[in-house]
Amino acid sequence: MDDKLKVKIETSDKQILIESKKGQNLLEILRANHIDIEAPCNGNGTCSKCRVYVRTNEDRNKSVLACQTRVEEDMELILNCDSSKVLYRGLGSSNNKVLSDNLSIALDIGTTGIEMVLVDSKSGEEILKISETNPQKNYGLDVLSRISYCKENPKGLKNLNRLIVSKINEMVGAFGEDICSRISLIVVAANCTMSHILMCESVDGLGRYPFTPEFKDTVLTKATSLGIDNLKNADLVLMPQVSAYVGGDIVSGLYSIGPIDVRKRYLFIDIGTNGEIALIDKGNIVTCSCAAGPALEGMNISNGMRAEDGAIEDVVVDKKNKSDSNIEIKSIGSQEIRGICGSGILALVRELVRNGYVNKRGKLAKKEELEEDDPLIDHFESVGSEKRFYLDKDKDIYINQADIRAVQLAKGAIYSSLMMILKRQGLGVEDIDQLLIAGQFGYHLPKESLVGLGIIDKEYEDKITYLGNSSKNGALKFIRVYYDKNKDTGKASTKYRKNILDKASSDKLIDMIDELDRLASSIDYFELANEERFDRAFAKAMTF
Structure with missing residues (x-):
């Protein structure tokens, strides 16, 4: 008996017909046929980015996760599968x-x-x-x-x-x-x-x-x-x-910034999924790396996206404003908002902390905990056990507790790494002459977010130089x-x-x-995990 099944795939611009064995994982089928679909958790079912729509007799557009779905019969898929933007x-x-x-x-x-x-x-x-x-x-x-x-x-x-x-x-x-x-x-x-x-x-x-x-x-x-x-x-x-x-x-x-003044001390930090830090101490270079995570690049969060047109890149919250303009949102290209990029995530969390909606431990307030006349009360909702703060309910764009925790982890990783590399060299913040922020993402991070969230110390504010993609x-x-x-x-x-x-x-x-x-x-490299009291420093650095 032939166990080959047909999978018809419909995208915005074409239709594709492929074959599958019965019981084969849908994500694996798509990958094997070079069909671009996001699965940043690598098929573990935790990121929900591989969501597709299946046409069945019972439900014309049933939403499923490709990584958690097996092909048991002929099926039709609808993919919102935009090719990589160039x-x-x-x-x-x-x-x-x-x-x-x-x-x-x-x-x-x-x-x-x-x-x-x-x-x-x-x-x-x-x-x-x-x-x-x-x-x-x-x-x-x-x-x-x-x-x-x-x-x-x-x-x-x-x-x-x-x-x-x-x-x-x-x-x-x-x-x-x-x-x-x-x-x-x-x-x-x-x-x-x-x-x-x-x-x-x-x-x-x-x-x-x-x-x-x-x-x-x-x-x-x-x-x-x-x-x-x-x-x-x-x-x-x-x-x-x-x-x-x-x-x-x-x-x-590091090659791009030379030659440097060997009489001075510099901190070089490349902010991204993998945070790398280098201390240039009068010509000698010491480095370490930290797992900042993908949240800072707009990935692996509820409404995260890359920094492209329609991405929210900045947010200002003013709870004292009694008008309808308590929240100001800036999107890249001034386009209709589609999601939140890394700088927007940091800006939103910064504003929620500043206005008291997120406490020092990173806990997002519940709607029931707010005063009835709080001007932003309608932005808070609970969906099951999940707490959300909505920027746009109609577009279902929000941030939740898990997203805030991801920002906390990134903040804790970067700040504690900065502290440990200074401690290792017997230096303090006051000993650094210049803070060099590298990376395309870092280039778009305003000082207000870096200092406001405690990713860097306030003493660095006037010492920052943005390098761009070094x-x-x-x-x-x-x-x-x-x-x-x-x-x-x-x-x-x-x-x-x-x-x-x-x-x-x-x-x-x-x-x-x-x-x-x-x-x-x-370049001298050391493992942060081997440093005494790093775990304690990391936990302490996670607080806002």
Whole structure:
């Protein structure tokens, strides 16, 4: 008897017919057929992001979680499955000029997003930028989820590698064949897990003690050797790693800010799903990492979304205002609100704390606990045991207790890490000359939220410098310095693995790679979990 069942899938722009074995998991079927659907909890049934609608005889549009559904009969699915949004943005005046015959690419591969910049190698000018969502997000929003996926699935690593390589080829292909043929260098910065997946190297050692990477030195190879077939003429440089949780993105960021005043002390913090912190103490660099979680990037929360049009990015609550304008909401692009991004989440929690609706321990008030004439009482509801604060009831946009707890965990992780790294060096907040906030997400965090929620001490407020995407900036700097150097110096290094070293590469490139490796090897990394009283510091830092 044939046990093949038919699954008809309807999206906004097309219909797809696929086959399934009886009893097969629906999420696995969709993934196997390369159908993009979010599942940041990696199929554990906890995030509710893989919700789809099934047409049955009893219910035309029954809502189910794909990861918790098995195909027992022929079925029809309705997916709200928008493809990853691509943002093309011309930079500078180069768009009106004839492009150089020598082009390069700076590429930042983040856990959540990917950013690519096309560069005129001769002038160093940025020509075009492309930003996309990392397609691996459907297998987990953080690196630990993706490491687990690779460990639990025999073909997991190859699948994630295929996704990222295909995405890079797609992004590069958008430039056109003529431009691709002129690209001679691509410099990639990524955290340790993303780097291993790009190289298709085992990530098992990154997920268990003693957290050992398969490689740490800078990688030099041909882009085509990694499957990036649209760059047939390009050398590829992958930034070096420090440890399993301080990767090439941080090395690239630190490379981007040099040279620095060695008489001063700097705190460098990359705020994102994986929070990395570096203390630059008169030229010496000490680093640690913390699990801030995906909430700060608008992920894994009730109405979370990336920072794109329609995302709430700022909120002001004024309970003293007796008019209808107690809440002011600002959305990206001034578009109709669709959800909340990271900066909006922090702003909302900040305002709820400031107005007394969330206490110091992070507890959200119940509607019954408020005064009857409280101007915001109608924004509070309980759905079963779940407490909610609504920004828009008609659109079902709210924040709940679990979301606030996620912000608390991120706050606790970052603040306690800052304190522990200072304590380790025998320093205090007053000893820091400048706080450098890196990362595309960090760039959009106002001082009011950082200080108001206690993510950083108030003493830092006038010492903050926003760096933007320092990981990408480091890759850009490498390209500019490489093409600006006129002397071929240095000798070929023997540190790289023989299977990836392209011996035809110039001594000039090797010399710069040696410089990157010296920077990475000079960085001292320590595990926060091994620090005395870290657990106590973390728990204390969670209070608002």
